Amino acid sequence: MILRFLLISILLTLAVRAAGRLIGGIIDGISGQPRGAGASQRRVQMARDPICGTFVLPDRALSIADGHGRVFFCSEICRDKYRARTA
Numbered sequence: 001m002i003l004r005f006l007l008i009s010i011l012l013t014l015a016v017r018a019a020g021r022l023i024g025g026i027i028d029g030i031s032g033q034p035r036g037a038g039a040s041q042r043r044v045q046m047a048r049d050p051i052c053g054t055f056v057l058p059d060r061a062l063s064i065a066d067g068h069g070r071v072f073f074c075s076e077i078c079r080d081k082y083r084a085r086t087a
């Protein structure tokens, strides 16, 4: 009885995932974007503002070069605070 329930829920999960992927593919097709581009957009890594903790998109955020790499900020206020702190 429990085994059958488990089997059904696993099958349902797989079916929902497959349907989601299919719908995503259709939407990508309608929007005219190549599937690869859409997928990479969704995979964009969010950067964290170290001052206020907000997650920002690296290509839209303000950034400064740090010793270890780039640090991203939501606003000039946070960037200036970071500069003041590390100076």
Ligand SMILES: [Zn+2]
Pocket (backbone or CB within 6 Å): 049, 051, 052, 053, 054, 073, 074, 075, 078
């Ligand atoms: Zn901030």
